[in-house]
Amino acid sequence: MNPSEVEFLGEKHLVSIVPNFTFNVIHLISGPIGPFRAGLPIKVPIWVALNLKQQQKCKIVHQEWMNTEKLQSVLEEEKVNKLFTKMPSSHYMDESHLVLTHAPDDIPDVDNVRTAIKDIWDLRMSKLRSSIINFVQTEPTRTYAKLDHLTELEICSVRSLLPDALDIILYMDKRCDKSQGDTA
Secondary structure (H helix, E strand, O other): OOHHHHHHHHOOOEEEEEEOOOEOOEEEOOEEEOOEOOOOOEEEEHHHHHHHHHOOOEEEEOOOOOOHHHHHHHHHHHHHOOOOOOOOOOOHHHHHHHHHHHOHHHOOOHHHHHHHHHHHHHHHHHHHHHHHHHHHHHOOOOOOOOOOOOOHHHHHHHHOHHHHHHHHHHHHHHHHHHHHHHHO
C-alpha cells in the first residue's frame, strides 16, 4: 500500500460536523448519511465533511484528540516510553493533514496543533528508524519484529526499506557461510 492509499482509507473515518443546511438522508454505496439538520451535529466520513466544507455548508468539529494539551500529553508519553505508544487515532496523520489543510479555521490553536502533530510524527519516525537499525544489526537470526501501536502510514513509510535491507543481510549471510565452508 502506498501513502495515497492509506490516506484514502483514512478518509473513511468519521468526524462530527455542524451543517448549516437541512437535507434528508443521502444513500451512498458505503451506506446512508444523514439526515442533516441545520445546527445539529452529525458524524460523517472525512471526505464528506471536506466536500461540504468546500461548499461552505458545514463547520467541522475538531476531533477530541486534536487539541494542544492532549497532543502534548501524547508527545511526552512517546518520549518517555521506549516502545511505541497507542495513538489517539489509527489515522492521526491522515486525518490531521486533511482537516488542517482544508479546514484550519475550524481548529482552535491550529498552529500549535500542527506543530505537536509534526513533533509526534518526527519522534515516532526516529524511533522506528532506530528500531529497524537495531533489528538489522543485533539480531541476524530473528525472523520477526513486533510492531505494536504503529499506524498504517508509519508502516507504509518504511515498507520499501525493510525487504531490501533483509534481502541484503540474507545475501551477505549466505556469502559468509559459503566462504567459511570453502576455508574449512
